[in-house]
Amino acid sequence: MAQRITDELRAWIIQQAQAGCTPESVLQAMLKAGWQETVALTAMEEVMEAHVASLRAPVGTRPGERQGGVSHPEAGSNSRGTSPDTSRQVSHHGRSAGTPARPYIDLSGSPRAIDLGDRIVTVLVSMRQPRLVVLGNLLSEEECEALMRAAEPRLKRSRTVQTATGGEELNADRTSDGMFFRRGESPLIQRIEARLSRLVHWPVENGEGLQVLRYRPGAEYRPHYDYFDPRAPGTARITERGGQRVATLVMYLNEPERGGGTTFPDVGLEVMPQRGHAVFFAYDRPDPATRTLHGGAPVLEGEKWVATKWLREREFTP
Numbered sequence: 534m535a536q537r538i539t540d541e542l543r544a545w546i547i548q549q550a551q552a553g554c555t556p557e558s559v560l561q562a563m564l565k566a567g568w569q570e571t572v573a574l575t576a577m578e579e580v581m582e583a584h585v586a587s588l589r590a591p592v593g594t595r596p597g598e599r600q601g602g603v604s605h606p607e608a609g610s611n612s613r614g615t616s617p618d619t620s621r622q623v624s625h626h627g628r629s630a631g632t633p634a635r636p637y638i639d640l641s642g643s644p645r646a647i648d649l650g651d652r653i654v655t656v657l658v659s660m661r662q663p664r665l666v667v668l669g670n671l672l673s674e675e676e677c678e679a680l681m682r683a684a685e686p687r688l689k690r691s692r693t694v695q696t697a698t699g700g701e702e703l704n705a706d707r708t709s710d711g712m713f714f715r716r717g718e719s720p721l722i723q724r725i726e727a728r729l730s731r732l733v734h735w736p737v738e739n740g741e742g743l744q745v746l747r748y749r750p751g752a753e754y755r756p757h758y759d760y761f762d763p764r765a766p767g768t769a770r771i772t773e774r775g776g777q778r779v780a781t782l783v784m785y786l787n788e789p790e791r792g793g794g795t796t797f798p799d800v801g802l803e804v805m806p807q808r809g810h811a812v813f814f815a816y817d818r819p820d821p822a823t824r825t826l827h828g829g830a831p832v833l834e835g836e837k838w839v840a841t842k843w844l845r846e847r848e849f850t851p
């Protein structure tokens with residue numbers, strides 16, 4: 534049964550760090566108190582990440598003073614998972630007190646597959662930093678074909694949102710052709726959007742319209758962040774509707790012969806396109822520390838088609 538963490542545990546982890554305890558000693562204390570190792574590590578990681586983010590807040594709203602040494606955090610009824618009260622489930626993509634809700638895929642209990650009602654999706658790879666999950670079987674062959682067929686007549690050379698001005702531009706870094714479906718524009722789009730919403734626990738209304746990209750041989754999307762650069766002058770205008778982007782789902786609609794992987798240069802990862810598979814990654818703040826730099830490697834042979842869903846903080850009205 535999954536263990537759950539409480540606000541008391543969160544506060545305790547922060548106190549230990551503030552008292553200068555090493556992560557190893559904090560972990561040992563949690564293990565002694567009956568916490569499972571994977572849960573303890575996830576809890577420590579999430580609590581510290583949220584705490585560090587809160588330090589960016591203005592002086593006066595920061596957490597309190599240094600406190601005592603290592604004591605043992607009470608796992609208590611939590612170790613048996615019987616305390617639903619106000620605690621929240623720990624998952625790779627869950628969140629901690631003080632941080633806003635974010636899209637996440639529930640991997641608590643390390644599932645091999647997730648039942649989304651109309652489809653069972655397989656979990657192929659998961660990573661913590663960046664928060665990333667590679668999924669199989671998210672879209673059927675027929676859905677991939679139908680998306681490509683519906684998109685093709687509407688494809689145009691891709692434009693990129695220009696944070697300098699808030700407008701759009703043709704961009705040498707992005708040599709694909711693209712189009713956007715309107716949210717909910719057809720039964721197919723509605724079905725896929727509803728499925729994605731269940732997968733990432735995020736409202737359909739917070740999603741941008743599904744984008745389809747086609748890369749021909751030589752085409753690529755150079756490494757970039759999907760969030761809007763907070764320092765760029767056009768970002769305020771872009772984020773007026775829906776706030777920042779907070780997560781991305783790239784779905785592979787076909788398979789190029791060679792090349793065209795989605796690369797994550799900060800961690801040396803490349804996800805190869807497999808029809809119906811997808812890569813999800815989340816960035817809880819618009820910061821390179823999320824390690825979500827990514828790109829579409831040049832297609833060497835064949836064509837690559839993907840559908841991208843970008844998720845915003847709030848309801849997005851185009």
Ligand SMILES: O=C(O)CCC(=O)C(=O)O
Pocket residue numbers: 746754759781783793794795796827828829830839841
């Ligand atoms: O084509 C890819 O693999 C990545 C696409 C991408 O980064 C995007 O659509 O934002």
Ligand SMILES: [Fe+2]
Pocket residue numbers: 757758759781827
């Ligand atoms: Fe991207």
